[in-house]
Amino acid sequence: MKLIIAEKPSVSKNIADALKIKARQDGYFEGNGYVVTWAFGHLLQLYDAKDYDNKMSTWKMENFPFIPNTFKYKVKGDPRNREKPDRGAQKQLKIIQSLMKRNDVDAIISACDYDREGQVIGDSIIYNLGTDKDVYRLLLNEWTPAEVIKGLENIKLNSELRPLQDAGVSRQWADWAIGINLTSVATLKYQKGKGKALNIGRVLLPTLKIIYDRDKEIENFVPEHYFKLQATFKTKDEQEYEGTYVEGKEEKFKNKETLEAIQQELLNKSAIIYDKQVQKKNEYPPYLFNLSNLQGYITSKYKGWTSDKVLKVAQTLYEKKFITYPRTASVALEESLVGKTAKVLETLSEDLPYKDEIKFVKSKRIFDNSKVESHSAIVPTYMKPKKLTIDEEQVYQAIKNRFIMQFMPVAEYEETRIATKIMNTDLKGLFISKGKVQLVEGWKKVEKVQSKDTILPLVQVNEHVDLVKHEITSHVTKPPKQHTERTLLRVMETCGKNYDGDGESEENLNAILSGFSIGTPATRAETIKKLKDVGYISMQNKNLLCTELGRKLVETFPIKDLFNLEFTGRLEKALSDIEKRTFSKKEFLQLIFDFTTKSVETIKNEKEITINEVATEHKTNEVMGKCPLCGHAVIEGQKGFGCSNWKNGCKFVIWKNDKFLATMKKKPTKTMVKALLKNGVAPVKGLTSKKGNKFDALLKYEKNADNAYFSWKMEFEK
Template sequence: MSKVIIAEKPSVAKNIADALKIKGRQDGYYEGNGYIITWAFGHLMQLYDAKDYDEKMARWNMENFPFIPPNFRYKVKSDPRNKEKEDLGARKQLKIIYNLIKRNDVEMVISACDYDREGQIIGDTIIYNLKTQKQVYRLLLNEWTPDEVLKGLQQMKPNTEMRPLQDAGIGRQWADWVIGINLTSVATLKYQKGKGKALNIGRVLLPTLKIIYDRDREIENFKPEEYFKLAATFKTQDGEAYEGTYVENEEDKFSNKEHLEKIQEAMKDPSAIIADKQVERKKEYPPYLFNLSNLQGFITSKFKGWTSDKVLKVAQSLYEKKYITYPRTASVVLEESLVGKTAKVLENITRGLPYENEVKFSKLKRVFDNSKVESHSAIIPTYLLPKSLTKDEEIVYHAIKNRLIMQFMPIAEHEETKIMTKMSNLDTKGVFVSKGRVQLVEGWRKVEKIESKDNVLPLVKVHDLVEMVDHKLTSHATKPPKHHTEKTLLRVMETCGKGQGDEESEEMMAAILSGYSIGTPATRAETIKKLKDIGYIETKNKSLICTELGKNLVETFPVKELFDLEFTGRLEKTLSDIEKQKFTKESFLNLIFDFTASAVNTIKHEKDIIINEVTYEKKSIDALGKCPACSQGSIIEGQKGYGCNNWKNGCKFVIWKNDKFLAALKKKPSKTMVKMLLKNGTATVKGLTSKKGNKFDANLRYEKNPDNEYYSWKMEFLN
């Protein structure tokens, strides 16, 4: 008898097949050794559109809302190019999966989709839509290495035990459908003039937009305040100079300039004395292991041109290639059961490093702590060492690898010295404070060559006499807060702003562990990208800024709960509580349905205001050259490609904008390139990217295949 395993993606199915030493690949599955391994392409099914339930919903009409289906149904997902049609690839793969499950020799179905809400419902919607009577099991893995796959197959759980995770996944999916469909439709009808993109309203979109809007307003309304500082330079008896800043009642910034001028006036006598000296040795622990938000924040702030969405895609690729553990995690520590595995990984990744002998493995509470793991452990490398990585993969892999190594390097230590110098004839409580810092033990800082800025003070003792040689009064102004970057925005989203000042605070940890957040690690990057794509925010350098449309929406949209971090945090926490069986899916959905009906009602009764006017300019269509296929038509630019305007007479020549060959080389066809091809038969294209991430230039031809109507690319390398 055989067992069918359903993986979330083809690459994961191949990892499972490799672990089971199965070579026999068929159309849409692998088979051998008592297993059939097939795959989805992420979601193969989606929720019905409103018009699928009721044809009157095909046209947006204010009277038809709120619309809440009596029961939710699923269909084959839509073609991304034409929403009205089914995705033929998804339909074909579903048919293959169903035929495999129905086979008489199949006794069991195993869902091997990602171990999270999304992965659970990807597998469950496929399996339960078929209404199979066969046993369904769940393979729950944090990495796809052969050892883990084989171990996981021995420790599977009945899928019925995953009901709370399924309920949370479905609760989130249905809630977002109801809020999105109703409020996007009603807001667009109410506040937008002209047809075009809808005014997107979403449970996670709006509070994220509000965080950026609030920071922009803070900066806009900021009024700088002037303050003053008094500094003096002193010389020891050995002739060494050092500087100190005047401090009174632990304050070194003064709004009253006259007060400092009086002190300056009284500093005619240069004699001074060392009133106090404090020397403290301080330990510096390495930053915690990465969860997804911290990884995205670290990479986007350190490397130019990276977005949180890109970091997630690269991390996902490393995960599917078996080089790192599951990336969509909120935890910054590891489960205690991973002690042995981590020791093995550490040994592998530190071999041959210049500081290899300084790495000492032990079961540290900062690294292994079950009480601080939320569903998945922190991201670490697996025991498999990468043979070849693209440049982007290298950046992310090395960050994750280094962060693990740091945990087991010596703790860095530095010495902080504080000298208090008092002017001999100055009758005030204030003293001049000088601070020094010397790194004593580099420790984990070696791993990423983190330089320490030492500030060495001269050697003095309490009661030593010194001489003041110079002093100056300076004027300063308070600075406005900085615009949010992806790093700072992710931090606020991760904890709804709780404990965000210190990434290791207990308050922040508690917020993450309770699920009190905006969105999940898996969806936050997508949310930021969507806000940019729909035009609510824009980026300037690394700063995120509200557009005029985003600003108008925040100021006009009347359902204020959707902008409220507390409200969103409570909803996300409720989903987390459903997973922990502290709340039911039914109660959560009733809450959402009531909220949506009330929100629709609120919008309907608001004043009619236009916050977005969609205007269209008719594009003049330029002919780029003569069609090489039919010679009758001209090649023009369309929305999805460069095609022949003689298509009505059957000419099928087209160069798609998402052409797979060019996409693999990280290029899209441009007007200039197409013009060159049509004119010369060849185009010189610069900055193509190889599989290894190297850049190169080449001449490209687009030639008709001799045995069919299709065209293929031919490439000739340039020296």
């Protein structure tokens, strides 16, 4: 009997289905020679500082730096009360431990995600619980039945994944050391009043600096005026076209007088076609998606999306077996996937109106081992979804379309460049006109990409044309644009290298695949979300801007290395090198601990400045109504509307992030809570169904008959 530990319940169900196991027990599946159990992501977390030493219970400057001799793990904290262990995690760990100890279990297989975090999740559980049995690793890129069976036939010894574990643990311990120490001393030094701490992080600060720098660029931007000379010409068959005056390579002129002098030369002159070039050009589809590109594409195309939301939806599609592993940096597929990809393409092409144009090719642009780091690009699996939510549909279609595009004909267009010369003048320049005509739509059909044609008249070299009119136009240079999540992800991914490009260059791909980046595909979305949550950046429409607090932090915090993209990139590269066995965990951690110790001393010796002053609020809690359990007042708290008698054990609460309401894109409001407590029912408008339709309903919040908890009930007005 083999015990498989998956990262999540949904994944364990996929494995059980693939193995045709029907019997489900409390916390695991069993049958056909396997026991399949699960974690809930991280079941264990690192000790807090106070767990090592009681003196760390309160923050005092003299207690820092604090770096434990050995890092220890405990059951993760309850999200509602971090001081207590999470009961669900505690229970599941006991179940896993009892399964590991079973006499009929002769081997343990970690089936957590095939990445740094997945390795740490599996290893922290298995080795903290302790076992003398053989431990193996199931390494999969998708959870379809065929891949699960194939993967189990090719399991590896977990010891072979030691470099991945070392990289994961190094990342975890490094972020703990920097985060705990520098957040504490920065808050003590630069914040007045009690409130949220001043968050300091290895990935957080350089990301903030990118947005700060762009804000400063815009602030310091000085617009420049420039002028262009544009003329309209007419051919012998009465067709008109426009051209712009270009001298050398210059078409933007700072001095209007220069162009006014040239204008005088144009009076009563005719012109001739001096040169004509026609080129046929190919347009290739954009590369397959990696996570950053997918996040950038979705957040810029649709309203209301964040990169964090894109990752969550992609993760759901992955767990539902519809797409491959989403947390990837690669934009190509491994060459070993050629046969499988051909079958997926055949399955997905069946119902498409342009299926006759789709042709499987083994192209280096699609299949290239040198462009794959750990995981191939995100592509659909052979399993076709029957029913998806609107959000899932948008992400799935983007991935499917990008996949199909690779096997459609290359788009072709014709580019024409006409140079018109004014006759009988000494002008050095020519009037340049450019035209473009789409010849073959090709892959653009997949997403109905519209190409604008600019059609020029049919003329030949040395043909005479009339100069109909000419004018000087005035223009102003524009400041750089604010960062959006799309552009920010690009900078983070390439560590600022070539981030104004389209991301398609070989240089960009090499920067991404070398591991020289800010954060990883898995953590970038989380970093952007955290910057918003801690108040360092804000969002206006799709633009990201530095807040006053964010600006003060960048300008005051003395550890400049933490804002430096190059420094952060080198640290991320070192973690990547640990995975490749070219750098050691010991050297990396020593580097981090030395950096942390020096940084703490630097902050201590800085002069006293207040970055953030937290005003103490003396607010009276508004009473929502009477508690249905004990009759005391129900008041609004930070996380929910709860009974004021909670200290004496009353458990009545309506959480602000209530999961049932969240499924319908709603949060409880004061009006709703007051109505529920007064009348037992609340009319709620604008709920959203799974299909995305809006509806109204009557909601009740009633106590369960068999326990102390409450459940929602929905009714509709007749």
